[in-house]
Amino acid sequence: MTSTKTPVNMPQKLPALACLIDESALDTLLPKHKIAKDEYGILREVMGRAPTISELGVFSAMWSEHCSYKSSRVHLGRLPTQAQQVVVGPGENAGVVHIDGDYCVAFKMESHNHPSYLEPYHGAATGVGGIMRDVFCMGARPIANFNCLRFGEKTHPKTKNLLEKVVDGIGDYGNCVGVPTVGGNLSFHKSYNGNCLVNAMTVGAIHKDRIFKGFASGVGNYVIYVGSATGRDGIHGATMASESFADSADDKTKKSENKTTIQVGDPFMENILLEATLEILDRNLVIGLQDMGAAGLTSSAVEMAGRAGNGLYLDFTRVPIRTKTPLTAYELLLSESQERMLMVCTPEKWPELEKLIQKWELAYDIIGSVTDTARMQVVFDGALEVDIPVGPLTDAAPKYERPMAASPTYVAQNAQISFGKLNWQKELEEVLKAKPCHADVYHRYDQHIGLRTIFGPEHQGAAVVWPQSDWTKNKDVGVVISAACEEDLTAENASLGTEHAVLKAARMVYAAGGRPLAITDCMNFGNPEDPQIMRQFSDSVDGMTIACKELDAPVIGGNVSLYNETGSTSIHPTPMIGMVGKIEDVHRAIPAALLGRYKKNTEKSISVYWLGPDEWDHSWVGSIFARVKGIKTNDLAAVDYGYETTAGAAIHSWNEKTPLFACRDVASSGALATILKMVACSQKVAVHLNTPKEIDSHTFWLARNQGYIAFASELAEALPPGIKALSLGEVSFTGTSELRLDGQALNMLNLHNAWKGGLR
Numbered sequence: 001m002t003s004t005k006t007p008v009n010m011p012q013k014l015p016a017l018a019c020l021i022d023e024s025a026l027d028t029l030l031p032k033h034k035i036a037k038d039e040y041g042i043l044r045e046v047m048g049r050a051p052t053i054s055e056l057g058v059f060s061a062m063w064s065e066h067c068s069y070k071s072s073r074v075h076l077g078r079l080p081t082q083a084q085q086v087v088v089g090p091g092e093n094a095g096v097v098h099i100d101g102d103y104c105v106a107f108k109m110e111s112h113n114h115p116s117y118l119e120p121y122h123g124a125a126t127g128v129g130g131i132m133r134d135v136f137c138m139g140a141r142p143i144a145n146f147n148c149l150r151f152g153e154k155t156h157p158k159t160k161n162l163l164e165k166v167v168d169g170i171g172d173y174g175n176c177v178g179v180p181t182v183g184g185n186l187s188f189h190k191s192y193n194g195n196c197l198v199n200a201m202t203v204g205a206i207h208k209d210r211i212f213k214g215f216a217s218g219v220g221n222y223v224i225y226v227g228s229a230t231g232r233d234g235i236h237g238a239t240m241a242s243e244s245f246a247d248s249a250d251d252k253t254k255k256s257e258n259k260t261t262i263q264v265g266d267p268f269m270e271n272i273l274l275e276a277t278l279e280i281l282d283r284n285l286v287i288g289l290q291d292m293g294a295a296g297l298t299s300s301a302v303e304m305a306g307r308a309g310n311g312l313y314l315d316f317t318r319v320p321i322r323t324k325t326p327l328t329a330y331e332l333l334l335s336e337s338q339e340r341m342l343m344v345c346t347p348e349k350w351p352e353l354e355k356l357i358q359k360w361e362l363a364y365d366i367i368g369s370v371t372d373t374a375r376m377q378v379v380f381d382g383a384l385e386v387d388i389p390v391g392p393l394t395d396a397a398p399k400y401e402r403p404m405a406a407s408p409t410y411v412a413q414n415a416q417i418s419f420g421k422l423n424w425q426k427e428l429e430e431v432l433k434a435k436p437c438h439a440d441v442y443h444r445y446d447q448h449i450g451l452r453t454i455f456g457p458e459h460q461g462a463a464v465v466w467p468q469s470d471w472t473k474n475k476d477v478g479v480v481i482s483a484a485c486e487e488d489l490t491a492e493n494a495s496l497g498t499e500h501a502v503l504k505a506a507r508m509v510y511a512a513g514g515r516p517l518a519i520t521d522c523m524n525f526g527n528p529e530d531p532q533i534m535r536q537f538s539d540s541v542d543g544m545t546i547a548c549k550e551l552d553a554p555v556i557g558g559n560v561s562l563y564n565e566t567g568s569t570s571i572h573p574t575p576m577i578g579m580v581g582k583i584e585d586v587h588r589a590i591p592a593a594l595l596g597r598y599k600k601n602t603e604k605s606i607s608v609y610w611l612g613p614d615e616w617d618h619s620w621v622g623s624i625f626a627r628v629k630g631i632k633t634n635d636l637a638a639v640d641y642g643y644e645t646t647a648g649a650a651i652h653s654w655n656e657k658t659p660l661f662a663c664r665d666v667a668s669s670g671a672l673a674t675i676l677k678m679v680a681c682s683q684k685v686a687v688h689l690n691t692p693k694e695i696d697s698h699t700f701w702l703a704r705n706q707g708y709i710a711f712a713s714e715l716a717e718a719l720p721p722g723i724k725a726l727s728l729g730e731v732s733f734t735g736t737s738e739l740r741l742d743g744q745a746l747n748m749l750n751l752h753n754a755w756k757g758g759l760r
Contacts, residue, residue, distance in 0.1 A: 010313035033060035061295035071528035095556025101473035106140035109201035111561035116198040124169030133291035140204030152193030171444035176267035181445035182463035194566025215288035216304035223368035227340035229322035276360035292340040306394035314368035329380035405531035436758020461592025462508040478586035480514035487572040498543030507665035509581035510648035521558035526570025612707025623704040672701035686738040689729035
C-alpha cells in the first residue's frame with residue numbers, strides 16, 4: 001500500500017492565534033472547567049495573556065486532581081520507591097520488578113470509580129482496557145488481571161445493578177482481549193452507597209532489556225497517532241473524575257450530563273492494538289509511546305514532551321475521526337476515546353512502521369513533530385489553537401499542602417465482650433454471609449486463558465502464575481499476585497490500618513509460599529478539601545511507608561482517586577494494595593483452599609494448625625463478627641514486623657520439609673470461618689476442631705488475628721523463635737460432610753451455602 005501520509009513540520013511562522021476567551025465570562029467558564037480563580041491567576045501569569053478556549057480545556061485536564069495529583073504529590077514523595085529488585089519505579093506508565101534471569105514483570109493498579117458509578121458497564125470495561133494499555137505500552141505482554149471492587153450495602157437499591165453491570169463490563173472486556181482474571185477482592189459497606197470503587201490491576205511479562213518509556217525525543221522526529229479513530233466519548237473525563245457527586249434533587253440531571261464524559265471501549269480493537277504495539281516494540285521501530293488515557297491526546301502529548309524536555313508541534317486536522325459531524329480542536333484535545341496510542345519515530349523508520357500499522361489495519365496518521373521549543377503547539381483549520389509551555393502542565397503544575405485536622409486520638413482499648421450462650425451455627429452463617437464467596441463473580445471471567453494460571457480466584461487467596469519463559473534461568477520460578485485493603489481498620493486509624501492492608505497483601509503472598517517484592521497502590525479517599533480527609537490520606541501514606549520499608553517491598557507506581565463522596569458522605573478511606581511476589585518453584589505453591597483432589601493423595605487425616613506469634617494477640621476491630629454484631633472497640637493491634645517476616649519464612653521452611661496441603665491467613669473472618677472457607681471446595685469432608693487450652697473459645701474462633709491456618713500431614717520439626725503452632729484438630733475424607741467444634745455438631749452444608757450463596 002502506497003503511503004499518503006506526509007510529514008508535519010513546524011513552519012517558520014505560526015498561524016494566527018485562535019480567538020481568546022471572553023474574560024468577562026469567567027464566572028461561567030471557570031466552574032465548568034473546575035479551575036479555581038487563584039489557579040486562573042497562575043494560568044494568566046504562565047500565558048501572559050488570556051487563553052483560547054482550547055487552552056483553557058488543556059489546563060482544565062492537566063491541572064485536574066486526576067492528572068496532576070495536586071493535593072497528594074507533596075505526601076507521595078515520602079513513599080519508598082527503590083530496592084535491588086526494582087527496575088522501573090514511579091513516574092512511568094507502569095512499574096517493573098525483576099523476577100529471574102532476564103524475566104521481569106510490569107504492573108500497575110488504577111481506579112475507574114466515577115465512570116463506573118455513572119455508567120457501570122462501560123466505566124468498568126474501559127478501566128480494564130486502560131490499565132492493560134499502561135502495561136503493554138511499556139513493552140510487556142499482559143498475563144494477568146486483578147480487580148478490587150467496593151459496593152454499598154447489599155440492600156441498597158443501586159447495589160445490585162452496579163454489581164452486575166460492573167462485573168459484566170470487566171468480564172466482557174478482559175475475556176475478549178484474552179487476558180485471564182486471576183484474582184481480586186470484593187466487599188460491601190454503606191459508605192460506598194453513593195460511590196462504588198472499581199480498581200483494576202494488570203501484570204505483564206517483559207524482558208529486562210526491552211522496556212520502553214514514554215519519551216518524545218529527537219527534534220524533527222514524527223509524532224504518530226495509532227489505534228481507534230477519535231469520537232466525542234469521554235470528553236472532560238479527567239475533570240469529572242476530580243469532583244464529588246452531588247446529593248440533591250438535581251443530582252440525576254447532573255449525572256445524566258456527566259454520562260457524556262464516559263468512554264466506550266472496544267476489546268477486539270484493544271487486542272489488535274496490543275499485538276500491533278508489541279510487534280512495533282519488538283522490532284524497535286519507535287523511540288517512545290504513550291497510551292491516550294485520561295485527557296486523551298492532551299495528556300499523552302504533554303507527558304511525553306515533559307519527560308524528554310522537548311516540545312511538540314501538532315496538526316489536529318490529521319487526527320482520524322469517526323463522527324459524522326466534524327470535531328472541534330477542543331473536542332479532539334479532550335476526547336478520551338479508547339484504544340489509542342501516541343508514538344514517536346525517526347523519519348528513517350517511518351516506512352517500516354507504517355507498513356506494520358497497515359498490516360494490522362489500524363487508523364493512523366503523522367500528526368506532528370518533536371520540537372526544541374518546550375511548548376505544546378496545536379494548529380487546527382488554519383488557526384493556532386494551543387501554544388502553552390509544557391513545564392507548567394506537568395511537574396510545575398500547582399501543588400497544594402492542604403490543611404489537615406488534628407490527628408484523631410488513638411487509644412488502644414482491649415474489648416471485654418460478654419458472649420453468654422452463643423449459637424455457633426447462627427453466628428457463623430451471619431459472618432459468612434457478610435463477606436460472601438466471590439465464585440458467582442469470578443465465574444464470569446476467564447481465569448486460565450494463556451495457560452499460565454496455577455492458582456486462580458477459586459482459591460480466594462493469592463494467585464500464582466507460571467511464566468514458562470525462555471527468559472528465566474529457573475524454569476520453575478513463579479509470580480505470586482495479591483491485592484488487599486482493610487477499610488474497616490483505616491476508618492479507625494488510617495496509618496495503622498494501611499500498615500495492616502500492606503501486611504494482608506504480604507500474608508497472602510507468604511501463605512502461597514512466595515516472597516513479597518513490591519506494591520502498586522490505589523488510594524481511594526474522599527474530598528481533599530476536608531481537613532479530616534486530608535489527614536487520613538497523609539496518615540495512610542505514612543502507614544504504607546512504614547510497612548513497605550519493613551518488608552523491603554517498595555511502591556513502584558499507583559494511582560490516587562479523590563473526591564469519592566456523595567454530598568457530605570465520604571467513602572471509608574480505602575488504600576488498595578496490589579502486590580507482586582516471587583516463588584522459586586511453582587510445584588511447591590500452596591493453595592488457599594483444600595482442593596478435593598487431595599482426597600486421592602491422603603490415606604489418613606490431615607491435621608489443622610494455627611500458626612502465629614508466641615504471644616497470642618487478637619483484635620475485634622475489623623473483624624466480620626464485630627461488624628455484624630455492632631461491637632464497638634478500638635483495640636486495633638499494633639504490628640510486629642519481626643513476627644511478620646519470620647512467619648513468612650517459617651511457612652516457606654515448613655512447606656520445604658513437609659508440603660502443606662493448604663495455607664491461608666486468618667484476617668477479618670476469624671479462625672473458624674477461615675477453616676470453613678478452606679474446605680468449601682472439597683466434597684464430603686469431616687472437620688473435627690478443638691479450642692486450644694487456656695484460650696477463650698469465642699475470642700479465638702471469631703476475633704481477627706495475625707495468624708495463619710495451615711493444613712499439613714504433620715508439624716514441621718522445629719519453628720523459629722517467636723512462632724508457635726497450635727493443633728486445632730483434623731480434616732478427614734470420610735465421604736460425609738461433618739463439622740464438630742469442641743464436640744458440638746454444626747451443619748456444614750448450611751454454612752457452605754451461607755458463604756457460597758451470599759451473592760446469588
